[in-house]
Structure formats: C-alpha cells, structure tokens
C-alpha cells in the first residue's frame with residue numbers, strides 16, 4: 001500500500017472531477033486506481049486532475065489529467081477550474097501558471113468566484129489534430145454517420161485544444177440526436193489516430209451555441225470545457241458566430257473568448273463537493289469528514 005494522498009471531489013458544470021494532491025511525491029496515479037475510483041458511485045468521475053510539483057521554472061504546478069478509463073488527456077478545461085478553486089482556497093492566491101501535456105496555461109479566480117482559464121492557442125492543421133488523412137480545410141471534413149444519401153450527422157469541424165475534437169453542426173435541438181449510440185464509434189474512427197472527443201452543436205445566435213459532448217476515454221459528460229473552446233473557435237472560423245460565445249452545455253453556460261492574440265479563454269464556475277484521501281496505487285479511499293476548508297491539501 002502506498003502513502004494516502006488527499007483529494008477533493010468537485011465538479012465543473014457537472015463535469016465530475018477529482019482533484020488529487022500528488023505534490024511531494026514522484027509516484028503517479030495508477031490507471032487501475034483511477035478505474036477503481038470511477039467504478040465507485042461515491043467517487044465516480046470523468047477526469048482526475050493530479051497536482052504535481054512543477055517541472056518547469058516559472059510554473060506553479062504540473063497537472064496530470066486522467067480520464068475515467070485510466071488514459072491520459074492533454075487538456076481539461078472544467079477540471080482546470082476545479083484545480084484553481086481548490087488551490088485558491090488553500091493558498092489565498094487567485095492567479096496560477098500550470099503546465100499540462102498541452103503546454104503552459106494561466107488561470108485566474110475572479111472576485112465573484114468565476115474562474116477563467118487561458119486554454120492556449122487552438123491547433124487547426126490536420127496533422128496537429130491529428131487526422132489520419134490530409135484535409136486542407138479543417139472547418140469541415142468528410143465524415144458522416146447514417147445512410148450515405150441521408151446522413152444523420154456529417155461534415156464536422158475539427159480542432160485541437162491540445163486534445164482532439166470533432167464538432168458536428170446540427171439544425172435541431174442537440175438532445176434529439178442519440179449521441180450515446182454513435183459517440184464511441186466516432187471516438188474510435190480510423191480518421192482519428194489518437195481518438196477524439198465528439199460533440200454535436202447547434203448555433204442559437206451570433207454569440208451563442210448549445211453543445212453536447214461524448215468524451216474520449218469518458219463517454220457522455222455534462223460538460224466539456226475544451227470541447228466548448230473547440231466549438232467556439234470552429235463556429236467563428238465558419239463565420240456562424242463572432243469570437244465571443246456563450247456555450248451552453250448540459251451542465252450550464254460557459255463563456256468562451258477567442259482573443260485576437262489567438263488564445264482561447266474559457267470562464268465558468270467550479271463546485272466543491274467533499275474531501276477524502278486515497279491510495280494512488282489501488283484507489284482505496286476514505287472520506288475526510290473534518291475537511292471543511294475546501295482545498296486539497
């Protein structure tokens with residue numbers, strides 16, 4: 001049994017997040033531990049955000065992101081907001097610089113409690129997403145679901161926010177499409193050599209869209225922050241919205257701004273649920289009834 005580590009169960013608009021304190025320790029959370037925590041109804045999560053000591057000078061922490069199937073993700077917008085809220089409660093600071101597999105990100109907690117994360121620049125070339133085939137225009141690629149002459153979904157936009165996304169544009173309410181039926185098929189489609197997060201999106205105004213996401217390595221979730229960013233960027237590239245968009249996901253609204261310096265900034269809430277400690281090797285855990293301070297450590 002390895003040393004018990006503190007965690008906070010949180011959520012970002014219903015995206016179920018575990019923020020785990022791995023500081024001061026070289027170990028990583030074992031995929032089997034992640035899978036065990038995901039199976040327990042009390043700790044069921046979409047992503048674990050593991051806070052590690054910094055690797056690069058000028059950054060505060062290294063964040064490892066683990067999906068509920070035990071695989072790693074490069075980016076997780078909702079999870080980053082949870083990390084910021086937990087660290088702000090612990091340290092009293094409101095600005096942080098993180099390193100993730102997607103690069104270096106900055107984030108800020110505002111006076112009212114909302115949190116903005118600078119998700120960096122989108123990557124829009126087919127090799128960067130990555131796709132298995134050359135597409136010079138990633139605003140719409142050839143891919144469809146359903147009968148060849150009457151596809152249910154077709155011609156998605158693709159973008160990378162450090163992690164791969166495909167967004168299928170639809171005319172009707174996003175809830176009328178059975179994303180649970182074709183999500184996994186599209187996630188694992190050979191056009192996506194690293195698999196992909198799959199979203200359906202409806203433009204509702206020149207500054208608003210609604211979005212549902214089937215996440216790579218996690219399935220249907222109530223919110224996906226990086227998908228909200230990828231959808232907002234793709235809508236602006238297609239000219240269907242401007243560069244400031246309210247993205248309404250099943251868990252609620254996120255504000256996304258694709259700034260003129262090419263950075264995508266996402267703003268939304270985070271919510272603390274309970275604290276505990278867990279074994280990073282096995283996932284065995286206990287609830288910490290005394291932890292009322294809403295941090296992780």
Ligand SMILES: N[C@H](CCC[C@H](N)C(=O)O)C(=O)O
Pocket residue numbers: 015046047067072073074075076077078079163164197215216217218221223224225226227
């Ligand atoms: N929930 C996350 C995305 C997790 C990404 C993950 N499913 C992957 O790319 O493998 C978000 O808020 O951005």
